Amino acid sequence: MNIIVCIKQVPDSEAQVKIASDGKALDLDQVKFVLNPYDEFAVEEAIRIKEKKGDGTVTVVSLGPPRVKDALRSALAMGADQAVLLWDPAFEGLDSHGTAVLLSRYLAGQTYDLILLGKQAIDDDMSYIGPALADLLKLPLVSVVTKLEFSPDYKTAFAQREGERGVEKIEVSLPAVLTAQKGLNEPRYASLMGIMKAKKKEIQEVNAAALGMEGSGTSDLVKSRVTKLDYPPKRPPGKIVPGDAATAAKELVRLLREEAKII
């Protein structure tokens, strides 16, 4: 069973990010990066599937600059077997679509039974790559999965999705693209041994030429551009309703009804 997990490196959720001077990108100079938390669920699930089945390989793949190797090593430290980084200076400025196209070109040349991803990355929240990969690779997609099981021959996956109003159970034939939701599992912490092993592993690097885009550049891959980034509006200050309990309560009800219009 060969499982491929596509991951993304994202700024730590606790990092304070600033908008760069051009107003179109984030200033990531001082930011600490981590493996996207939803991708952690995907990596964990892949390792568990392999451990349970007793054979197979887990390959983590990412597209991004050399710093992304840290995220790949995090996945290796958790127990992934091999890692691949797609990078070339020519990839600078790719949008989600371009990224999906290049990932699909790489994956087209690989053998796999399952492709796992997080349901979205916590930096841009696009939720683009999973569905796009399925489309480009002509594979079935089940997104936002909270539970995953397999038929005894591992030809069929039984996925569960949870909505606000109920649970949906889906049967899907493999290979397929599945995206992981919180609750799918509890990702493990890397062991000291795992971290040491990960350090020793080679990360395979794949450049533009290897993806068949020598000289063509990425301009025809990019379909969308960020035109402007803005900070969210400051929250209006809270309001304290004065007076004794009885009058304040009346006033509060009035405000909730007439001003906030929520009751």
Place this chain on the structure above:
Amino acid sequence: MFLSERHEAFRKEVREFAEHELPNLRIQEKEEENVFPKAAVELLIRQGLTGVPFPEKYGGAGKDTLSYCITVEEISRVWGSLGLTLAAHISLGSYPIYHFGTEEQKQKYLAPLARGEVLGSFGLTEPGAGSDASATKTVAEPGDGHYVLSGSKNFITTANYADTFVVTAVTDRTKGAKGISAFIVERNFPGFSIGKKEDKLGLRASDTATLVFDNCQVPEENLLGQEGQGFKIFMVTLDGGRISIGAMALGIAQASLDECLEYVRTHKLQDEQWVQEKIADMTARIQAARHLVYHSAWKKDAGEPFGKESAIAKYFASETATGSASSAISIMGLDGISKRYPAERFFRDAKLTEIGEGTSQIQKIVIARNLFKERGLL
């Protein structure tokens, strides 16, 4: 230190009482379970210790501040929580009424407090006004024959068990510290209630909780002193209160040393130099602290200014208490850490004396500023 025979006899009396009566009350259990020592307070009343420094005509024992210090020291030597409860009752709950109250207020409120019929408490600290008491937010709006208090006070000693509370509130927002006044509030006044009870590191049997004033009506005649005099009232009250926290710290420090000496005896550690060094250090500091505490009490009794002295006494005695308790544990080793011995309780209890009624940092500011004033630098 020279103490009169009268004081020595009084100490002997209080010590015998504390050593014989209090340990029967399952101190360790009450501390663990956060249970207020009602039975112990009953014993203090029976022993006539609830109004030591007040004249007999107000139900007190008619003794001096030094005798009061000795009382708090000896009670705290056995049970810190009880020592704190007593110190708060006398210095904070009763003394401002004695010092600033009208004759009527004294008859009505001080006498039952001094006789121990009710317990007293003092509400100054607020969530936003700790060391900075001038940041008081609780307000007292004048009404028809009464004031209406709104706000809350936290970290109030004996809140759940006191009947009489001296509290501060702002009567004039435009005047800053001079717009604060003091009031005597009875537990059963409408709009008065007790909020959250604190779960503390030490002195766990003493009660600490929040006072809540929700349009609490306080009769005009319960204004203590003049309007706008509140800041002065609590400054004077805390000057005196510091002496009793110093005495309490002294009692805890002495208890740590005594516990340690017993351990040295049973474990035959007399020949160890490292033990001698620690014991000598504790002894020297405790001796010095005792002089400082008694000296500030003596100055107060002599009618002299004692603000600087009481700050010095509290600062030094409280650090002596924490240090001595820590050293006692070090000498006793793992037994010192264990709850089978009281040393760890002394360590937990001692720490409060560096914080309550003005932190050590505030004491240092008081000391320096007083000295600067004395020397014409301010």
Place this chain on the structure above:
Amino acid sequence: MKLELTADQQAFQEEVRKFAQKELAPKAAYHDKTQEFPVESLKKMAEMGLLGMSVPAEYDGAGVDSVTYAVVILEISKADASCGVIVAVQNSLVALPLYKWGTEEQKQKFLKPLAAGLRIGAYCLTEPNVGSDPGDMETTAVMEGDHYILNGTKTFITSAQKAETFVVFAATDRKAGNKGISCFVVDRETPGLSVGPKEDMLGVRASGTAAVTFENCKIPVGNRLGQEGGGFRIAMEALDCGRIGIAAQAIGIAEAAFEASLQYSRERKQFGQPIGDFQMIQAMLVKMATEIEASRLLLYLAAYKKDKGERYSKESSMAKLFASKMAVENTINAVQIFGGYGYTKDYPVERHMRDSKVTEIYEGTSQIQNLVIAKAIAK
């Protein structure tokens, strides 16, 4: 000279810190209050390889160096000091002597499950009536045929409540003083072994500390670690390393108190400004920051020397002596910075203050460290 962690050590530090802050820290107050031994947390730490850090992979350990060990204990203790001491004892006082002195058979049988974290270990040296001289030991082991009969009581044994493997020191020859002490590996199931009630303590309250009594316990000769009479050396060498763990624990506790204090000093306002702007508060924060750094350097030096295979007994004593005193003083100050709030259980600093005190005492009191250092510098 290079004063920084290697890339590997940094990676270990980062992962353990993430784990400790997310998994251990939120439960620390609960464990302190209930005194519940952190069984679930230990399982997770076992999976991360934290229960047999210095043991090589061939015996199911992680095989990392002592600097890493120090860094890991520091991070764990920063989140929960009880977990810190349990893991420190497991690694340096139980697994390490077994690795160094155990026969191949003993390693297979006892060390492997300990290093993998499948079993928790305890180190039984302290006795009620033994002061600084282990030569006065009252626990005895008398050889009878192919086994020893073990009798005696050990007190204040970390993890005793749940430990399954006990490293026990007993006098095989009471006339020979230190040279009459031997070391044994004792299984919890051994008839005659009983664990007393949990010791109710000021700090490290979830460390499962209790007394262990041996009443005519039959211990196979094959369970003796090292030579007969070689126990004292084993005990002392284990403690040399143990002190690195306790110094790391002390620094972890102080660091937690420092970070809480620093944050609070920015948030809490009095007299119209954050209290952190007052010189007296700054002085306390500066003392914390400076002394934590100094302690950390002493700690790393001891661990570094151990990794280089040099004598490090003096350095580990200095690190423990300095760091433990530093932790007590600075956690007391942390409570001071928090004022009345620090005295309540709504904030963690009162726990840090309680947890810190024992670091001056266990695995050799400050007085013992003085003796060790005095002897070393007089040479």
